[in-house]
Amino acid sequence: MCYDHELMAGASKRKLKSALSANSYYFSGDEAIAEGAIAAGCRYYAGYPITPATEIFETITSRFREIGAVSMQMEDEIASICSCIGASWAGAKAMIATSGPGFSLMQEAIGYAVITETPIVLVDVQRTGPSTGQSTRVGSGDIMQARWGTHGAMPIIALSASSVQELYDQTIDAFNFAEKYRVPVFLMAEEATAHLRERVDIPEEIKLFDRKKKAGAAPFGTEESDGVPPMPTFGEGEKLLVTGSTHDAYGIRKTVDSLAQEKLVTRLHSKIMNNREKIIEYEEHYLEDADIAVICYGFTARSSLFAIERLRKEGKKVGMLRLKTLWPFADRAISNVGSRVKKMLVPEMNMGQVVGEIVKYASCEVVPYNQVNGEIIHPHTIIEQLRALL
Amino acid sequence: MSIDLKQYLRPGVTLPFCAGCGDRILLRLILRAIDELKINIDDMLFVSGIGCAAWIPSPNFNADTLHTLHGRAIAFATGAKVFNPKLKTVVISGDGDLADIGGNHLIHAARRNIDLTVLCANNMNYGMTGGQVCSTTPKGVRTPTTPGGNPYHPFDLCKLVNAAGATYVARYSVTQPSVLVESIKKALQIEGFSFIDIISPCPTQYGRQHRLGTPRETLKFFENRCIMKEDAKGLSEEELEEKIVTGEFSDGGN
Ligand SMILES: Cc1ncc(C[n+]2csc(CCOP(=O)(O)OP(=O)(O)O)c2C)c(N)n1
Ligand SMILES: [Mg+2]
Numbered sequence: 001m002c003y004d005h006e007l008m009a010g011a012s013k014r015k016l017k018s019a020l021s022a023n024s025y026y027f028s029g030d031e032a033i034a035e036g037a038i039a040a041g042c043r044y045y046a047g048y049p050i051t052p053a054t055e056i057f058e059t060i061t062s063r064f065r066e067i068g069a070v071s072m073q074m075e076d077e078i079a080s081i082c083s084c085i086g087a088s089w090a091g092a093k094a095m096i097a098t099s100g101p102g103f104s105l106m107q108e109a110i111g112y113a114v115i116t117e118t119p120i121v122l123v124d125v126q127r128t129g130p131s132t133g134q135s136t137r138v139g140s141g142d143i144m145q146a147r148w149g150t151h152g153a154m155p156i157i158a159l160s161a162s163s164v165q166e167l168y169d170q171t172i173d174a175f176n177f178a179e180k181y182r183v184p185v186f187l188m189a190e191e192a193t194a195h196l197r198e199r200v201d202i203p204e205e206i207k208l209f210d211r212k213k214k215a216g217a218a219p220f221g222t223e224e225s226d227g228v229p230p231m232p233t234f235g236e237g238e239k240l241l242v243t244g245s246t247h248d249a250y251g252i253r254k255t256v257d258s259l260a261q262e263k264l265v266t267r268l269h270s271k272i273m274n275n276r277e278k279i280i281e282y283e284e285h286y287l288e289d290a291d292i293a294v295i296c297y298g299f300t301a302r303s304s305l306f307a308i309e310r311l312r313k314e315g316k317k318v319g320m321l322r323l324k325t326l327w328p329f330a331d332r333a334i335s336n337v338g339s340r341v342k343k344m345l346v347p348e349m350n351m352g353q354v355v356g357e358i359v360k361y362a363s364c365e366v367v368p369y370n371q372v373n374g375e376i377i378h379p380h381t382i383i384e385q386l387r388a389l390l
Numbered sequence: 391m392s393i394d395l396k397q398y399l400r401p402g403v404t405l406p407f408c409a410g411c412g413d414r415i416l417l418r419l420i421l422r423a424i425d426e427l428k429i430n431i432d433d434m435l436f437v438s439g440i441g442c443a444a445w446i447p448s449p450n451f452n453a454d455t456l457h458t459l460h461g462r463a464i465a466f467a468t469g470a471k472v473f474n475p476k477l478k479t480v481v482i483s484g485d486g487d488l489a490d491i492g493g494n495h496l497i498h499a500a501r502r503n504i505d506l507t508v509l510c511a512n513n514m515n516y517g518m519t520g521g522q523v524c525s526t527t528p529k530g531v532r533t534p535t536t537p538g539g540n541p542y543h544p545f546d547l548c549k550l551v552n553a554a555g556a557t558y559v560a561r562y563s564v565t566q567p568s569v570l571v572e573s574i575k576k577a578l579q580i581e582g583f584s585f586i587d588i589i590s591p592c593p594t595q596y597g598r599q600h601r602l603g604t605p606r607e608t609l610k611f612f613e614n615r616c617i618m619k620e621d622a623k624g625l626s627e628e629e630l631e632e633k634i635v636t637g638e639f640s641d642g643g644n
Contacts (some may be wrong), residue, residue, distance in 0.1 A: 078465065082465035082469065083469030086456065087464035088469075090470040108459055109459060235474060242455065243449075253449065334481075
């Protein structure tokens with residue numbers, strides 16, 4: 001379930017406690033996210049209702065009542081994410097879910113979570129934009145915002161799921177990554193999957209990673225230039241100094257020290273980028289002999305796979321690579337596939353976001369396909385696009 | 391600072407405040423209240439926003455401190471407190487931080503009446519960014535962004551927070567140290583949302599822009615303006631214009 005084998009080496013196998021028993025369930029994507037969070041140990045949730053993420057809030061709130069945890073409806077998304085960061089420092093695994101308008105409001109606090117190295121999980125159930133757009137309809141327009149939305153942007157981790165089962169699994173992964181790397185982790189869900197109902201298999205045991213603690217250790221610095229420091233909790237007598245200003249390893253503000261600025265920013269960058277091979281996950285289908293590769297993510301991958309299997313029956317050499325991790329970007333996988341195929345087709349429910357990254361790393365011809373009408377990209381559309389390229 | 395208050399300061403810090411800054415006095419008075427109540431500072435969490443006042447606890451207090459974003463201190467504090475109610479959580483921040491950019495969080499936290507103590511260091515301007523107008527700046531006062539005089543009435547923060555549902559609401563000035571310390575002690579002990587609007591003069595920005603004179607004279611100016619609410623009773627509206635009425639406005643049922 002979790003990609004990082006080293007991460008899992010340090011993790012404890014835990015019986016699902018106060019979560020659902022191992023079985024098959026029929027969930028909407030939003031419900032699966034709520035259940036995944038609870039299984040991962042999430043015990044603080046703050047939110048502000050917004051379509052199409054509201055059901056996550058409602059589900060987790062009623063489930064929290066059963067297990068004795070607290071959710072808060074705050075006055076806006078800014079307060080929601082800030083309260084999650086406060087709760088995280090108080091020891092909670094905390095989550096928040098929203099959609100585009102709320103995600104925009106949270107950008108300043110995301111930067112605060114990055115610089116203070118606060119683990120939180122943020123679910124963005126994407127809908128069309130800009131602004132209010134069409135609130136009940138699907139889009140995928142927040143991918144670049146996840147990476148670059150907060151000022152002075154630093155690497156974060158962003159995941160993308162194609163099924164309800166995967167929303168459950170990736171919510172757990174998101175918590176593990178957040179705890180391991182002390183970063184905000186984004187689950188870039190989409191309306192179409194969040195409102196889809198599918199079977200979800202819940203296993204007997206899941207693997208969880210909890211933040212490392214070390215009394216007296218520096219909470220904001222490591223010997224290595226790409227390390228993740230241990231994270232103490234408020235109330236343990238550590239006399240913590242948590243600040244959004246540039247700081248040294250003990251949290252002391254360094255507002256005009258060039259070296260301190262460079263050191264902190266370099267580590268925040270490197271702790272994710274140097275570990276990206278352990279974080280990044282993708283899935284390949286029919287690529288062995290393919291001339292054309294569809295590079296896709298999220299719901300669009302379902303249509304793409306359908307299209308490819310249809311064309312394979314006709315003997316067409318098409319394949320696909322599905323990105324399960326959007327950030328850090330799967331640069332090596334893309335450059336590798338790019339050297340094997342003649343063309344790549346990149347279908348997206350936006351005006352072209354991930355395609356720009358692909359162009360950076362692929363040596364072959366890269367063809368975008370953009371659909372922004374609030375509908376999913378249908379398999380026949382992808383078949384059409386592929387036929388034009390064959 | 392007296393020997394016994396020094397024990398609450400983080401080793402190695404030098405206090406950052408300007409000469410005559412009310413925040414320097416307030417810092418000492420907060421520590422005095424904690425000392426007199428014999429609260430273990432390790433059980434406390436100090437949360438602040440951005441601005442001069444937000445520097446009162448961070449990095450100076452030798453305790454857990456969460457120095458957050460401009461306006462959002464109360465939201466951060468809410469998450470920490472709700473998840474771990476054992477943390478004695480105190481928000482210390484400026485008037486602009488708590489009442490302007492963070493005003494919505496302030497009234498909602500008061501409405502929820504969560505057990506937080508909020509100490510608002512009110513210098514009637516944005517000290518840190520150069521003395522611009524604040525929602526607490528008196529009408530008519532000139533600031534760099536109201537060169538023709540502030541056209542608007544200020545907030546009465548106590549009325550606002552009281553109406554929103556806080557348990558304990560008071561206003562005192564750092565020029566009234568003994569009543570202020572008693573008020574902080576009460577705020578720390580009361581369960582529920584407690585709020586003190588603390589007049590904390592800013593000689594560098596507000597004082598200079600209003601030609602209030604030296605830091606000492608600025609403090610004197612505010613000292614003369616502050617009257618206890620009991621003494622305000624017989625005064626006309628005009629006489630009250632010039633005064634800052636201090637006292638408890640909601641006493642937590644005590
Ligand atoms: C989002 C945001 N906007 C603006 C600022 C710039 N800023 C820093 S402090 C401050 C005003 C502080 O006023 P107040 O809270 O009254 O604190 P004081 O300095 O007066 O104690 C402003 C506008 C900021 N840090 N963040
Ligand atoms: Mg101020």
